[in-house]
Amino acid sequence: MLLHLSLKMNLPGNFLQRTFPNYLKWCMILILVPFLTGKLLAQPAVEWDKLQTLTPGFGPYPTVACQTTDGGVMIGLAAGGNAGSKYFILKLDRKGNKEWEKTYGGNKDDELKSVIQTSDGGYLIGGQSDSDAGGDKSDSAYSISTDYWIIKITADGTKQWDKTYGGTGSDNLGTAIQTYDGGYLVGGLSTSPANGIKTENSFGESDCWLIKLDANGNKQWDKTLGGSLRDDVSSIIQVPDGSFIIGCNSDSEISGNKTAGSKGSYDYWIVKLSASGIKQWDKTYGGNGFDSNPIIVQTEDNGYLLAGDSWSDAGEYKSAPGFGYYDLWIVKINSEGEKQWDKSYGGNDPDLIQSIQPTPDGGFLIGMVYYSDLGDTKADPTRDLDDNWIIKIDANGTKLWDKNIGGSPRSVSTLAGVFTTSDGGYLTTGNSYSNNIGGDKTEVGQGVWTVKLLAESNDKKLAFSTDSLDFALSSIPTDSTRNAILSANTGSPEVTFRKSAADWLDLPLPALDTLPFTVTTSGIASGQYSSVVAATAPGYARALLKINLNVNEVSMPPVLSPVGDKVLLPGGTLRFTATATTGFGQTTTFSVLNAPAGAVIDAVTGAFNWTAPWETGSYQLTIRVGVAGSPNLYDEELITVRVVEPANFPAIRINAGGKDFTTADGRVFMADTFFVGNTRTSTVKDIDIVNTQDDELYRSSRCDRYFSYRIPVQSGIYKVTLHFAEVFWGVYPGKPGNVSSRLFDVAAERASKLNFYSIIQKAGGPLRAVTESFEVKVTDGFLDLDFDYADADLAKVAAIEVEVISPLTEFSIGPVADAYVRHGNNSQTNYGLEQTIDLKATTKAELARAAYIKFSLASLSEITSAKLRIYGRNYEGTNLIRVGLTGIDNDSWSETGITASNAPTGFSTFLGSFDINDQKHRPRFFEVDITEYAKAQLAQDKMLTLMLADRGETNKRATFNSRENAVNPPELIIITSGPITPTARIAHTPVLTKTDNKTENELTASTIYPNPVQKHFTVQIGNQHQDNISLQLINAAGRSYPVKTNEELHAGSKAEADVSGLSLSKGIYLLKVQSSKTSEVLKVLITE
Known part of the structure; x- marks a missing residue:
């Protein structure tokens, strides 16, 4: 036999800070024990699932469910609607098919909380309601707050009677049971004093309120239980002697008629009442935090099992550990309420109980909504955001198995209940919020989702010969068929097929056979x-x-989104990204035809870049989008780019809050655009504005406490004119027009331009037009204008004008030298020709690295802004690496001569830092502004040296592409208003790119040395390899030997390999370099 042992260690944690990682692991041990007679219980398999969509407007999801005597399920939920929520119930048969549904409601909100089947085959449904008499509700409300509302219905949903119970406060039902005498006991929460039908005064903020009813809903007695704070009923059972065990939530101390003290913020509070409602004893169970919603079941030894939610640590009163924000906490007590043991199960997020049911073997079946993405006590992996988690425990609380039931990734599934079935299996029901298939869900849509599980001892199963059949067809109508084999591991069962919505799929006749799917x-x-x-x-x-x-798609060409004609300043840079609408399966390629010199477009992304010449004129070019492999499928647009002097460059004019408008002198203001933030605007009509002929321009405005405009422009110096008029203060009765009625600030490019600005003060009164103008330098392609509330009312602006004064030009300068240095035993080694420059801060000198980059500024006469752009990643680990950038006033080093022993020293300036923190080691661009330092170096020797180093001793390596790397080398991005020499290159002007666009001549091969090889050799990886690189030696007989290196391999890396441990004979071997995209073979002669 197989014995399953599980070992788990638990560390105590603070109740408010239980966020430690899941480093406490399960140990799963299988031991052969011949003398054991027991048998492990396997996880039950899914037999079928069924989805029932709800009537539109119903929801949010099933909240309660009960099993019916015919093996089906009754589900209850609150059905939303414009007239308020209603009670909604849905009857399913034992196969998950809908039999009928009913809605019951009054004139306001009715929220269903309990559904039970009664001994006559009907049902008792109940919840809380604030409806008056009307609709399905016979009695008026006792107050403007909620009351208990109970409805008795027949087996087909016909209402027999309904009753309302309440006082002058809020009375919210929690649960209901049928009693041995054919009546009912209902319980919940009440804030009502003794009035209405409530006979006892309240004890605290809210109390447990229980009402005993006869078979016709007439009150026989009621009981209030509570302390000085908040108490409510979560579950009720009746035991064979006729008494009742009440499960409550409580945060009250000893007070009222509560004699058991509080253990934490909220506790399980269990009360025993006699058949006539007299309290016999009460007990509290809890830890140092929140323990709530206990559900009670009686055990075979006449004790009780309490199962609820816990956010408490192990401590004096709770021995079971906590795992996440809320866990399942099970407490076993004897018939007198004395605790015998407790257990907890959960993950790192809330896991909330929904139901617990005894099983025929003396164990218990527990259903939960599982929010955790991992769990110390959960063996089955999570499938979506919220799953149904089913746990089977034995009489001692030991977990026998657990099963996760969920839909597709990122979907939500909730549970209403889980029940045993007559065949020894299990039935779960709840809701699926996912429209998609996936995980355990095989039907499309949202709604009530029922899943049938087999008995855990049942190992009969069907199986297809493959998990999936994949078809790739063209849009030209065609059919295709592929086969799959369906088999059973035992017997010859009658099979049924069902498919999720797919008119395009034809199913074969169901059978155990080789089956065609078309x-x-x-x-x-x-x-x-x-x-x-x-x-x-x-x-x-x-x-x-x-x-x-x-x-x-193979017949429809792509559709290019309109680009439109453009206007540039001399030396200005035109950038845009072409986009296109394509058919499925089409790979677009962008190109530029008849391009002026320097104009390029990225074939993959459509990013276009061209820096205009200094001469004015018109230039035409064609932007084309095509489909790879289909040269006849394309779309294109001819655009004209005019290069004009600043005086002729069109201004940008915006009618803030208004529509397109042309002024009396012919200036065209476009409708409000480029704003960021709230969409609040104001408009007045038929009011004359003084000091302008364009009254309409000032009648609309954008206004709010805070708003911004982000206007796309070329790098340059601009004149910004803002238009204002006060059309509120001083215009309407009761709204005095004081100079302080409206005060606000305006900033441009984060520089303050107007402070505590008063339109009335500047214009000389309300209903008077006024303008404010200022100059702004823009270097990032966007003019940012920020309007902020200062001291009174809202900021506002009526119109904006942006006119160019002079252009700025953006350039990219590549380094003239870059290298990294290593310390310790490597301090004399030069690493100037590597394809990466590396950083590492560590206490081990031989592993430490720093990088140097040198730029020449000789081609520049002026710098407006400068920033270093570099491309790299964290090469080791997932720790945050803070990279510091330092300027060093010493340029007397060379790329092939620099080592750690002679690295430049001298006066240094710290320039800034950036963080690398990508756990997946993905490379990206990083930028640091070095404008002031670059200006200082331009004024001196026009050379600039930068050092990069890890500012902390993280002992983790970072790598960046060097200038030797053909992809994304370092660059200095310069914006200047002065002339440049041809040695500088315009920013963002790479050659026309496309995926894997290197020619064969541009790809570098890997190399090894020395060759012949004795025990060690060094390999340098060619740039055709990028990631997932491995090495293996292959002898003449075809046998392969994996080769390990002293560090991870990547394009351009140089690493040492040790083959002394391999059983190699002398002779010629092939060294295979394998990466994710390609492989390469080199000849190696082994001499020892």
Whole structure:
């Protein structure tokens, strides 16, 4: 036999700070023990799942459920609507099919909280209501707050009677049971004093209120339980002697009729009442935090099991540890309420109990909504955001198995209840919020989701020969068929097929056989489709087959989004990104035809870049988008770019808060655009504005406490004119027009331009036009204007004008030298020709690295702004690496001569830092502004040296592409208003790019040395390899030997390999360099 042992260590944690990682792992041990007679319980398999969509407007999701005597389920929820929520119940048969549904409601909000089946085959449903008499509700409300509202219905949902119970406060039902005498006991929360039908005064902010009813809903007695704070009922059971065990939530100390003291913020409070409602004893169970919602079941030894939610640590009163924000906490007590043991199960996020039910073998079945993404006590992985978590425990609380039931990734599934079935299996029901198939869900749509599980001892199953069938077809109508084999591991069951919505898929007749599955593209658009075929048979675990269909567009050309004609200043840079609408399966390629010198477009991204010449004129070019592999499918646009003097450059004019408007002198203001933040505007009509002929321009405005405009412009110096008029203060009665009625600030490019600005003061009164103008330098492609409330009312602006004064030009300068240095034993080694420059701060000198970059500024006469742009990643670990950038006033080093022993020293200036913190080691660009330092170096020797180093001893390596790397080398981005010499290159003007666009001559091969090889050799990886690089030696007989290196390999890296531990004979071997995209073979002669 197999014995399953699980070992777990738990560390105590602070109740408010239980966020330590899941480093306490399960140990799973399988030991052969021949003399054992027990048998492990396997996790039950899914037999089928079924989705029932709800009537539109119903929801949010099932909150309660009960099992019915016919093996089906009754589900209850609150149905939302314009007239308020209603009670909604849905009856399902034992196969998950809908039998009927009913809605009950009054004239306001009615929230269903309990559904039970009664001994006559009908149902008692209840909740809380603030409705008056009307609709399905017979009694008026006792107050403007909520009351208990109970409805008795027949087996087909016909109402027999309804009753309202309440006082002058809020009375919210929690649960209800049928009693041995055919009546009912209902309980919940009450804030009412003794009035209405409530006979006892309240004890605290809220109390437990129980009402005993006869079979017709007439009150027999009521009981209030509570202390000085908040108490409410969560569950009730009746025991064989006729008494009642009440499960409550409580944060009260000893007070009222509560004699058990508080253990934490909230506790389980268990009260025993006699059959006539007399309290016999009460007990409190809890830890140092929140413990709530206990559900009670009686055990075979006449004790009780309490199962609820806990956010408490292990301590004096709670021995079970906490795992996350809320866990399942089970407490076993005897018939007198004395605690015997407790257990907890959970993960790192809230895991909330929904139901618990005894099982025929003396154990218990627990259903939960599981929010955690991991768990110390959870063996089955999470499938979506919220899952249904089913746990089976034995009589001692030991977990026998657990199962996670969920839909597709990022979906939400909630549980209402889980029940045992007559065949030894289990039935779960709840809600799926996912429209998609995936995980355990095989039907499309949202709604009530029921899943049938087999008995854990049932190992009969169906199986397809493959998990999926993949079809890739063109948009030209066609059919295609692929086969899959369906088999059963035992017997010859009668099989049923069901597919998720897919008109394009034809199913074969269900059978255990080789089966054809046919798809057709006739009548469907190009795109990606999928369907799940579920093969089911009674008493068998189902088999799922996913059918994936890609319909690729082959006849429709892409559609290029309009680019439009452009206007540039001399030396200005035109940038835009061309986009296109394409059919599914099409790969677009962008190109530029008849391009002026220097104009390029990225073939993949569509990013266009061209720096205009200093001469004015018109230039025409064609932007084309095509489909890779289909030269006849393309779209294109001819655009004209005019290069004009600043005086002729069109101004940008915006009618803030208004529509397109042309002034009396012909200036055209476009409708409000480029604003950021709230969409609040104001408009007045038929009011004359003084000091202007363009009254309409000032009648609309954008106004709010805070708002901004982000206007796309070329780098340059601009004149900004803002238009204002006060059309509120001093205009309407009761709104005096004081100079301090409206005060606000205006900033441009984060520089203050107007402070505590008063329109009335500047204009000389309300209804008077006034303008304010100032100059702004823009270097990042966007003019940012910020309007902020200063001291009174809202900031506002009526119109904005932006006129160019002079252009600025952006350039990219590549380094003339870069290298990294290593210390310790490597301090005399030069690393100037590597494809990366590396950093590492560590206490081990031989592992420490720093990098140097040198730029020449000789081509520049003026610098407006300068920033270093560098491309790299954290090469080791996931620690944050803070990279510091320092300027060193010593340029007397060379790329091939620099080492750690002669690295430049001298006067240094710290320039800034940036953080690398990508756990997936993905490279990206980093930028640091070095404007002032670059200006200082330009004024001196026109050379600039930068040092990069890890500012902390993280002992983790960072790498950046060097100038030897063909991809994203370092660059200095310069914006200048002065002339440049041809040696500088315009920023962002790479050659026309496309995926893997290197020619064969541009790819560098890997090399090894020395060759012949004895025990060690050094390998340098060529740039054709990028990641996931491995090495292996292959002898003449084809046997391979994996080769390990002293560091991870990447393009351009140089690493040492030790082959002394391999059993190699002398002779010629092939060294295979394998990466994710390609492989390469080199000859190696082994001499020892």
